Amino acid sequence: MSLQSKRFALWEWVVLLVALAIYFAICVITIRLGSPLGHDEALYATRAREFLNGDPQATWFLPNRAPGLPLLLSLAWIGNATEPYLRMVVSMSGAALIVFTWLLGRLLVGRVGAIIAAFGMALTPVVVVAGTQVWPDVPGAAVGMAALYLYALGLSGPRFRWWTVAVVIALIAAAIVIRFGAPVPLAVAFIGLTLWKWPRERERKSRVVIVALAAAVIAWSFLMTPLITGGGIPGRTISVGSSDNPAFQGFFDYWNLRSRLISGSAAIGLIGLVIGLVGSLFDRSLAKAFLWPFGLGVLTFAAIAAVVHGEARYLAPAYPWLWIAAGAGLAAAGNRVPRALSVSIAVVLLVGLLPLMPRLTDDAQEFNMGFTTIETAARSLDTGEDCGVITSYTPQVEWYSGCEAVVIHEDRLVVDSPHLPNGPRYLFIVQGGKRQPDEELMEDYLDETTGEPRPFGPPGQRLRYVETWELED
Numbered sequence: 001m002s003l004q005s006k007r008f009a010l011w012e013w014v015v016l017l018v019a020l021a022i023y024f025a026i027c028v029i030t031i032r033l034g035s036p037l038g039h040d041e042a043l044y045a046t047r048a049r050e051f052l053n054g055d056p057q058a059t060w061f062l063p064n065r066a067p068g069l070p071l072l073l074s075l076a077w078i079g080n081a082t083e084p085y086l087r088m089v090v091s092m093s094g095a096a097l098i099v100f101t102w103l104l105g106r107l108l109v110g111r112v113g114a115i116i117a118a119f120g121m122a123l124t125p126v127v128v129v130a131g132t133q134v135w136p137d138v139p140g141a142a143v144g145m146a147a148l149y150l151y152a153l154g155l156s157g158p159r160f161r162w163w164t165v166a167v168v169i170a171l172i173a174a175a176i177v178i179r180f181g182a183p184v185p186l187a188v189a190f191i192g193l194t195l196w197k198w199p200r201e202r203e204r205k206s207r208v209v210i211v212a213l214a215a216a217v218i219a220w221s222f223l224m225t226p227l228i229t230g231g232g233i234p235g236r237t238i239s240v241g242s243s244d245n246p247a248f249q250g251f252f253d254y255w256n257l258r259s260r261l262i263s264g265s266a267a268i269g270l271i272g273l274v275i276g277l278v279g280s281l282f283d284r285s286l287a288k289a290f291l292w293p294f295g296l297g298v299l300t301f302a303a304i305a306a307v308v309h310g311e312a313r314y315l316a317p318a319y320p321w322l323w324i325a326a327g328a329g330l331a332a333a334g335n336r337v338p339r340a341l342s343v344s345i346a347v348v349l350l351v352g353l354l355p356l357m358p359r360l361t362d363d364a365q366e367f368n369m370g371f372t373t374i375e376t377a378a379r380s381l382d383t384g385e386d387c388g389v390i391t392s393y394t395p396q397v398e399w400y401s402g403c404e405a406v407v408i409h410e411d412r413l414v415v416d417s418p419h420l421p422n423g424p425r426y427l428f429i430v431q432g433g434k435r436q437p438d439e440e441l442m443e444d445y446l447d448e449t450t451g452e453p454r455p456f457g458p459p460g461q462r463l464r465y466v467e468t469w470e471l472e473d
Contacts, residue, residue, distance in 0.1 A: 094131030140179025253310025274330025
């Protein structure tokens with residue numbers, strides 16, 4: 001009996017729900033720390049508010065930013081659209097990523113390996129951190145995995161139906177709209193899955209060709225033309241070899257991040273990969289199940305590292321494949337010992353990992369806590385009337401103040417902008433902040449202000465001291 005033809009057992013659903021419950025518990029604990037939004041988080045959150053209010057796109061929302069996440073964040077307005085609600089929208093997409101990792105794992109490595117992969121994803125710090133920040137990586141990976149699961153089901157099932165083709169194409173488009181970098185891991189995965197179950201029937205081959213052509217047209221339309229962004233060409237912005245993104249920089253970056261990438265359950269997954277590699281030398285059935293997801297995971301990692309600089313969250317599309325492969329290796333090891341012993345070991349490892357998760361996932365939250373003073377100062381500008389702010393922290397200041405924010409110029413004095421509304425205008429200066437004028441030009445800016453500054457935070461501490469000035473009319 002083929003792996004994909006097995007019926008779902010009740011124990012699978014129960015254990016999967018346990019994995020999801022653990023994942024959501026960790027996410028809620030992490031989110032309840034209540035750190036302010038970081039730069040990218042505020043950028044996407046503010047764009048979501050602009051969508052809902054029908055406002056024009058902010059000048060700092062550049063074409064390399066995909067519009068899909070702001071659209072998805074509209075769900076947060078069902079609640080009160082505060083930071084916890086926005087982050088929980090992303091956490092829900094993380095749960096979907098776990099579910100589709102499990103489903104695809106069942107097709108590739110069987111029931112036990114798939115369950116191990118689901119738990120591994122739920123307890124991987126990189127996945128949890130990316131799932132508790134307002135970033136597009138986990139939502140894009142979740143939609144992409146949904147497309148890959150349906151595609152694999154069409155290749156391995158009795159028939160590849162037209163509705164499956166249509167849904168797969170729609171999901172590919174959605175994944176790219178959420179994350180402009182999605183075509184890279186998707187291309188690797190679709191090619192790998194096609195080789196995994198090479199279609200022999202003419203009907204199935206035709207559907208594979210249609211999916212491939214549609215995916216190529218969609219990716220080209222979104223990335224190499226202004227079709228979606230309305231201006232600029234994202235593909236050129238994120239291309240390899242630019243001064244901001246030298247070729248192979250990602251490999252060096254990920255080497256420097258290696259301790260973070262294999263922390264928590266990922267270390268157990270690494271053991272599973274080693275077991276799978278060694279076991280594949282002696283067990284042909286294990287090799288057949290293990291090597292496909294392992295190869296796809298390695299190639300996905302390499303493709304991502306080759307085209308962008310290295311940030312841990314960018315690897316959200318690679319972790320599912322590596323965990324599916326690790327699940328195969330660990331399941332094979334479990335079959336060598338009595339079931340009671342293997343289950344006991346799994347429970348002990350789970351119980352041991354849970355207390356470590358808050359410490360392993362608080363790096364992004366701790367970093368964002370540095371923006372607390374910026375949040376407080378920005379909120380002080382919210383008087384309910386139209387206002388404008390000139391600052392180098394545009395998305396965060398605009399999100400928390402409700403004012404229209406424009407970027408401060410570093411090379412010349414500019415205290416007006418057509419994007420600023422009629423109403424009070426402010427200068428928002430962060431001590432030691434990014435991309436601010438030098439001391440001489442700053443004096444020129446301050447000459448354009450009136451009254452006394454409003455200070456926030458302790459002076460002398462970088463990013464923790466802010467002054468807001470009102471600009472002359």
